[in-house]
Amino acid sequence: MDSDGHGHFRDVCMVYGDRYRDAFLESIREWFIRNASKSELAALRKTVAQRAARIGKRGERGRPSSKDSQSWLTDAKMAAWSHYVDGWSWRQVAESRGTRVTRANIRTIERTLVRQVDEYASTIWTACLQAGFDPSGLDDEKLLSKLEEALHVPKFREWLWVRCGIPFGRFPNHDMTAGSRKLILKLVFRGRRANAMGLVRLIRRRQQTRAARSDPSSVKK
Numbered sequence: 001m002d003s004d005g006h007g008h009f010r011d012v013c014m015v016y017g018d019r020y021r022d023a024f025l026e027s028i029r030e031w032f033i034r035n036a037s038k039s040e041l042a043a044l045r046k047t048v049a050q051r052a053a054r055i056g057k058r059g060e061r062g063r064p065s066s067k068d069s070q071s072w073l074t075d076a077k078m079a080a081w082s083h084y085v086d087g088w089s090w091r092q093v094a095e096s097r098g099t100r101v102t103r104a105n106i107r108t109i110e111r112t113l114v115r116q117v118d119e120y121a122s123t124i125w126t127a128c129l130q131a132g133f134d135p136s137g138l139d140d141e142k143l144l145s146k147l148e149e150a151l152h153v154p155k156f157r158e159w160l161w162v163r164c165g166i167p168f169g170r171f172p173n174h175d176m177t178a179g180s181r182k183l184i185l186k187l188v189f190r191g192r193r194a195n196a197m198g199l200v201r202l203i204r205r206r207q208q209t210r211a212a213r214s215d216p217s218s219v220k221k
Contacts, residue, residue, distance in 0.1 A: 076120035085179040121218030127163035
C-alpha cells in the first residue's frame with residue numbers, strides 16, 4: 001500500500017482529517033508533493049485550479065457524507081470507537097466534542113450520534129464488500145466467523161484503513177488491533193442494515209423522480 005511513497009501522507013489524512021490545517025498543509029508539501037509523479041502533479045494542479053474557481057461560490061447544502069468529507073469520517077470513527085470500544089456513553093461522547101448536554105437535548109444528541117455511527121457502519125460494510133468479502137448464504141454466526149478470518153489478512157486490513165480509518169497495528173507505539181477488530185464486529189450488522197435501508201431509499205427516490213418526469217402534475221407543491 002505504501003509502494004508509491006505516500007504512506008505517511010495517508011496516515012496524516014486518516015489521523016487528523018481536516019482538523020489541523022498547518023500540519024495538513026506541511027504534510028502535503030513534504031510528503032505528497034515530494035514523492036508525486038508528473039501525472040499526480042498535473043492532477044493536483046487541475047484540482048487546485050477547480051477548487052480556487054469555486055471559492056466564494058455557494059456550495060452544496062447539508063452535511064457532507066463520509067464519501068466526500070474526511071473530517072466527518074474522522075468524527076464518526078471517533079464516536080463509534082469511544083462508544084463501542086472504550087465503553088463511553090453517548091453523553092460522554094458528546095461532551096468530549098465540547099457539546100453542552102442537558103436533560104432537554106440529550107435525546108436529540110443521542111439520535112444524532114446513532115445516525116452518524118449507522119452511516120459509518122454502512123461505510124465499513126461497503127468497504128468489506130469492496131475488498132471481496134462475500135456474505136452470500138451465511139447466517140449471522142457464520143458471517144462473523146468468516147469476517148474474523150478476513151480481519152487477519154493484511155490487505156483486507158489495509159483496505160479498511162484507507163476507506164474507514166480503522167488503524168489495527170498501524171501505530172507500533174499504540175497497537176489498536178484488538179480495538180479495531182472489536183469495532184468492526186460490533187458494527188457489521190448495523191452496517192449491513194443501514195446499507196440496505198440506504199439502497200431502499202435510493203430506489204424510492206429514483207422511482208419518484210421517474211414518476212415526476214412522466215407526470216409532472218403528480219409532484220406535490
